[in-house]
Amino acid sequence: MKPIPYARQDIDDDDIKAVVETLRSDWLTQGPAIERFERAVADYCGVRYAVAVNSGTSALHIACRALGLEPGQRLWTSPNTFVASANCALYCGAGVDFVDIDPRTYNLSVDQLEAKLATAKSPPQIVVPVHLAGQPCEMDRIKALAEHHRFAIIEDASHAIGSRYKNSRIGDCRWSDLAVLSFHPAKIITSGEGGMVLTSREDLYRKLLVLRTHGITRDAPQMQEHSHGPWYYEQTELGYNYRMTDIHAALGTNQLKRIDRFVERRRELACRYDNLLTKLPVMLPWQDPEGYSSFHLYIIRLKLDRIAKTHRQVFDALRATGIQVNLHYMPVHLQPYYRKLGFKPGDFPEAELYSREAITLPLYYGLSEADQDRVVATLTKILS
């Protein structure tokens, strides 16, 4: 049977044209397509500054560096995320801890965050809320805790361009210092590989620009010495080559033109799943009435006490028919690398329980209703 992936990019002729035009232009990297992409995303999200980089992971790393994260400090995030949301702290030599998830939203639980802050020896320097599947975290409550306990906030919005919380667009940084996007092909819009850091703070913006390109500045006011001549630049930080190419930026900019269509269609298909799956022994994705999700992922949870099969058996049966379901996510703290750091089963029980029940069903802009019906029919048969 024809495979149905859990995610798939949508590439049209205009996307291809935009990439080919860039290939024929004077600039493959460090050219005008980067600023165009940054401006377009910043305007869409309603934020002042945007810095394009070569991946969401790089974006998380320089976001931490811009905030000055260093050895001896800590970053807290959700265990129910991609490993990159936590690895960014380790890159800086800092420590990581997790806050267990809310059993309804599957995002970092703000109640648990509040309780952990109340008993922690010292607060973290940075908290990274992850808008899982596009469902926004309770940013106003997290911001209130940040003001009280003096930590910075980086939103991992890799799933959530196009989402909103309380009539604010995710990415506008109304309740955060920085927000990070990913343009991996599985995400809402793609540039092939790519990421972006958004902020409304000029000081952070200046640092991000320098960190993206080796820690080098060519901007006179930022230099420590007077210019020695037209060749002169200064390395003032230890930075990286995290630049995005103009080829990738051109694709991303053209994709952004279709974002509203992409998100609307994802939401229609999610609603269709909701209606078609209501009678099955599964938990459907609960939606916070204060939020508007871009529906990067459609995640169900099996009610295993009402099903004669195990989670693994349901997974295998779906995969056997070509339906490439997935799990978002295995808890980060149970990865072998994190176990070596001292984390163990039982540390974050809600995230662990979730990972034993969750299944990501196929959902993407180009998913046909016929294929979606096949997913529903197959799942119905497996669960009966």
Ligand SMILES: *Cc1c(COP(=O)(O)O)cnc(C)c1O
């Ligand atoms: C995809 C993703 C990332 C990393 O983005 P890349 O562009 O793949 O480096 C980080 N966090 C989350 C939650 C993601 O889904």
